[in-house]
Amino acid sequence: MEMIVALADIYEKARQFWQAVNDGKIIAFHGEMGSGKTTFIHALCEVKHVSSSFSSPTFSIINEYLFPGGAIFHIDLYRLKDEDEAIRAGVEDCFYSGNICLVEWPEKAPGIFPENTLHIYVDFIDSRTRRLRLGDK
Numbered sequence: 001m002e003m004i005v006a007l008a009d010i011y012e013k014a015r016q017f018w019q020a021v022n023d024g025k026i027i028a029f030h031g032e033m034g035s036g037k038t039t040f041i042h043a044l045c046e047v048k049h050v051s052s053s054f055s056s057p058t059f060s061i062i063n064e065y066l067f068p069g070g071a072i073f074h075i076d077l078y079r080l081k082d083e084d085e086a087i088r089a090g091v092e093d094c095f096y097s098g099n100i101c102l103v104e105w106p107e108k109a110p111g112i113f114p115e116n117t118l119h120i121y122v123d124f125i126d127s128r129t130r131r132l133r134l135g136d137k
């Protein structure tokens with residue numbers, strides 16, 4: 001799966017993304033700072049009609065949002081050092097909770113991701129456009 005996402009069509013692309021990943025629940029977003037991981041994850045949450053308002057999880061590693069189908073965890077590992085810190089923060093508990101987990105900076109703790117994790121690579125195309133690609137770990 002590969003999609004080109006412009007800011008102007010981000011919600012439509014977010015809906016297509018959910019269809020494309022089907023039952024994928026743990027989704028790791030790889031990409032440089034500013035590539036658009038948080039922005040796209042927020043769009044994914046919006047189109048699932050999350051009820052709680054949300055902000056960047058930069059200062060709190062795990063944010064839980066409620067939506068009509070359950071919960072979504074938005075996890076940002078940026079400030080963590082390694083697997084141990086991630087485990088202590090409760091990230092594994094989220095992975096095995098059965099809820100959707102959308103994770104930024106998975107390379108901080110690669111060893112804790114379950115086998116069925118979907119890995120998405122986000123690349124800069126131009127100031128308003130990004131490419132999302134489903135790839136190998």
Ligand SMILES: Nc1ncnc2c1ncn2[C@@H]1O[C@H](COP(=O)(O)OP(=O)(O)O)[C@@H](O)[C@H]1O
Pocket residue numbers: 005006007010031032033034035036037038039040104127128129130
């Ligand atoms: N198509 C796009 N998708 C996502 N972000 C985009 C896009 N076009 C421009 N942007 C901008 O790029 C920046 C991405 O920042 P952010 O989502 O915080 O990145 P990251 O979480 O990867 O560090 C935001 O300012 C956003 O408005």
Ligand SMILES: [Mg+2]
Pocket residue numbers: 037038039104
């Ligand atoms: Mg981010």
